[in-house]
Amino acid sequence: MFNYYFGLAVRSLKRNIVLTVLMIAAVGVGIGASMTTLTVFRAMDSDPIPQKSRQLFAAQIDNWGPDNKSIAPGDEEHFQPQISYIDAVGLMNAKAAHRQSAMYKTGAALTPANADVLPFQVQIRATYTDFFSMFQTPFLVGGPWSADDDRNHTDVAVITQKLNDKVFGGGNSVGKSINLDNHEFRIVGVLGLWDPTPQFYDLNTDQYGEGAEVYVPFTRAIDGQMPGWGNNNCSGDPGQPGWEGRLRSECVWLQFWAELPTAADVAAYRAFLNNYASEQQRVGRFHWPAHTRIRDVREWLVYQHAVSNEVRILVLVSFSFLLVCLLNAMGLMLAKIMGRAGDIGVRRALGASRRAIFSQCLIEAGVVGLAGGLLGLGLTALGLMGLRSLLSEEASRLTHFSPLDISIAVILAVLATTLAGLYPTWRAAQVQPAWQLKAQ
Amino acid sequence: MLKMTHLSKAYRTEVVETYALRDFSIHVREGEFVAVTGPSGSGKTTFLTIAGLLEEFSGGEYQLDGANVRGLNDNQRSKLRNEKIGFIFQAFNLIADLNVQDNIDVPLRYRGFNGAERRRRIQEALGRVGLSARSRHYPAELSGGQQQRVAIARALAGSPRLLLADEPTGNLDTQMARGVLDLLEELHRDGATIVMVTHDPELAVRAQREVHIVDGQVVDLAAQPRLVATANAGT
Numbered sequence A: 001m002f003n004y005y006f007g008l009a010v011r012s013l014k015r016n017i018v019l020t021v022l023m024i025a026a027v028g029v030g031i032g033a034s035m036t037t038l039t040v041f042r043a044m045d046s047d048p049i050p051q052k053s054r055q056l057f058a059a060q061i062d063n064w065g066p067d068n069k070s071i072a073p074g075d076e077e078h079f080q081p082q083i084s085y086i087d088a089v090g091l092m093n094a095k096a097a098h099r100q101s102a103m104y105k106t107g108a109a110l111t112p113a114n115a116d117v118l119p120f121q122v123q124i125r126a127t128y129t130d131f132f133s134m135f136q137t138p139f140l141v142g143g144p145w146s147a148d149d150d151r152n153h154t155d156v157a158v159i160t161q162k163l164n165d166k167v168f169g170g171g172n173s174v175g176k177s178i179n180l181d182n183h184e185f186r187i188v189g190v191l192g193l194w195d196p197t198p199q200f201y202d203l204n205t206d207q208y209g210e211g212a213e214v215y216v217p218f219t220r221a222i223d224g225q226m227p228g229w230g231n232n233n234c235s236g237d238p239g240q241p242g243w244e245g246r247l248r249s250e251c252v253w254l255q256f257w258a259e260l261p262t263a264a265d266v267a268a269y270r271a272f273l274n275n276y277a278s279e280q281q282r283v284g285r286f287h288w289p290a291h292t293r294i295r296d297v298r299e300w301l302v303y304q305h306a307v308s309n310e311v312r313i314l315v316l317v318s319f320s321f322l323l324v325c326l327l328n329a330m331g332l333m334l335a336k337i338m339g340r341a342g343d344i345g346v347r348r349a350l351g352a353s354r355r356a357i358f359s360q361c362l363i364e365a366g367v368v369g370l371a372g373g374l375l376g377l378g379l380t381a382l383g384l385m386g387l388r389s390l391l392s393e394e395a396s397r398l399t400h401f402s403p404l405d406i407s408i409a410v411i412l413a414v415l416a417t418t419l420a421g422l423y424p425t426w427r428a429a430q431v432q433p434a435w436q437l438k439a440q
Numbered sequence B: 001m002l003k004m005t006h007l008s009k010a011y012r013t014e015v016v017e018t019y020a021l022r023d024f025s026i027h028v029r030e031g032e033f034v035a036v037t038g039p040s041g042s043g044k045t046t047f048l049t050i051a052g053l054l055e056e057f058s059g060g061e062y063q064l065d066g067a068n069v070r071g072l073n074d075n076q077r078s079k080l081r082n083e084k085i086g087f088i089f090q091a092f093n094l095i096a097d098l099n100v101q102d103n104i105d106v107p108l109r110y111r112g113f114n115g116a117e118r119r120r121r122i123q124e125a126l127g128r129v130g131l132s133a134r135s136r137h138y139p140a141e142l143s144g145g146q147q148q149r150v151a152i153a154r155a156l157a158g159s160p161r162l163l164l165a166d167e168p169t170g171n172l173d174t175q176m177a178r179g180v181l182d183l184l185e186e187l188h189r190d191g192a193t194i195v196m197v198t199h200d201p202e203l204a205v206r207a208q209r210e211v212h213i214v215d216g217q218v219v220d221l222a223a224q225p226r227l228v229a230t231a232n233a234g235t
Helices: A002-015 A017-045 A085-094 A130-134 A147-152 A161-168 A218-223 A242-248 A263-282 A297-303 A309-339 A341-349 A354-390 A395-399 A403-420 A422-429 A433-439 B044-051 B074-084 B100-111 B115-128 B144-157 B174-189 B225-234
Strands: A056-061 A099-111 A120-127 A139-142 A156-160 A177-180 A183-191 A214-217 A255-259 A292-296 B002-012 B017-028 B033-037 B059-064 B085-088 B162-166 B193-197 B209-214 B217-219
Touching: A002 A017, A002 A354, A017 A309, A017 A354, A017 A395, A017 A403, A056 A263, A056 A297, A085 A099, A085 A242, A085 A255, A085 A263, A099 A130, A099 A218, A120 A218, A130 A255, A147 A218, A156 A161, A156 A177, A161 A183, A177 A214, A183 A214, A214 A218, A263 A292, A292 A297, A309 A341, A309 A354, A309 A403, A309 A422, A341 A354, A341 A433, A341 B100, A354 A395, A354 A403, A354 A422, A354 B074, A403 A422, B002 B044, B017 B044, B017 B059, B017 B217, B033 B044, B033 B174, B044 B059, B044 B162, B044 B193, B074 B085, B074 B100, B085 B144, B100 B115, B100 B144, B115 B144, B144 B174, B162 B174, B174 B193
Parallel strands: A120 A214, A156 A183, B033 B193, B033 B209, B085 B162, B162 B193
Antiparallel strands: A056 A255, A056 A292, A099 A120, A099 A177, A099 A255, A139 A183, A156 A214, A177 A183, B002 B017, B002 B059, B209 B217
């Protein structure tokens, strides 16, 4: 009977084009508005590394103390999202986690071997070899550098496929060199597509950007005094000037991640961090009790407000708008269905049960939803296009409309419209055939 | 075929209870052609809607083709209505946006017949009413008489045990009415059981038997000729 009801629905919708167009437009506009904001929200709120997000932890150590005035208002936990070089080295040397890596964002001018190509700036992430296994970065060719390279501050690099295409024409560049700020770095690996959104491991700047194009050992970057391209926050005395001064200061500018596969590992690392902070208090560096925190990826995104409250409110408003649109569609549907009460009475007289009438009208509502969903897809595409023109290039990546988003839009439209159609449909099923036929 | 015993139907509001049928008894045997007559408001249409299982009754018993219909749920009533009853309405009640064959197809769909069986029955019913050439026409493209023939074809297509006709010629001119009535008589001769509600005495005399209703009760016509005369005079 589904095909029969579907055919009847299409026929019925053709019967009153104006009403049909209004219903579909109401659903389509609501879906378009809600899906535009939902697409952005989902991109912001998505788990960037779902297979490991509960095993990867960002570490925080309060190295400024409770009396510090530089903490962001509202952060009652008195934490900075980054750590100092002193603590980064301390944690790396302790090797208390299954895997761990301190890191920071830097950059340099890359001079291609081909003299025809002008030098250009590249974004670099200075990190440790564990970064690649911890975050499961895919390699097209080659692999990460070794722990020895970390220890020996070796001039090695991992580059992205995009950079490899640009500099080496897509060929196998492993073993070749790139020149960064007049220093040669031997390429050990080329990354395949790796695009966690947001870039959870460093949310301080450019969290929705394209990320680093080159990865070099942290130790080598420190040696080479590669400048930080991210945030550098200092409390009170910024310390001595110059690179050495920065390394000895309490300024926070580094990120630190640890992989802790089990609950026992997490508990042990938490204890280790507290012991570390207590030790710092004991040696006179901290004048306050140990104050540390680890957060997994999901907790980290919430803590760092990866999704702003404004976006949440926008999603809420757009879905409220969808609700209003659906209420409008429901009213129109009710008018349409009750206008056909005579036909419904005839069908009942000819043997249609209430359930049959209910099914027929519900499928009609579903067809409106489907058409509204398709219109909504078009409007969502337009909405996202509009957003792209307003947002920066970095943020425009949030407006990517995936096949999953398309499915969500259509399913949401059909489900929501069918739900909105429940009342008119129920009313249709309650039509008393005797009264209708007497009235005629 | 149709047997109502001491049946009643009351419409209730908060302050008043009105009986449309009261202590109503009728027995229509298989193959009979019965005319149900009575003045306006006497309960004829209420009788027809209850007989057609379109409305529930308040009291008494109703047996359709040997089955007691009291207490049946909506699905059971709909199934019984679809399988055993064919309706012919005064206003034809064709569905405007369905063509002739799709209108006839409606009860067959609810019956669950397959496509081939439905097509066969539609062709047969259209042939019976002489409208085979009009199967693709829409109701608005047909005359009143043709529309009523389509309605009769729709009622016949499911091979019902009982045809219920509510003023079947009420919306037709004399010539078209005669044609429709001839068709009903032909169906009766072929064995159909027909109950026709009408207020037209000329129509009623063409039935085998006439049942007169006044104030929701069956009246014995032979015993009360004056009442009949009054009723007739009023129409």
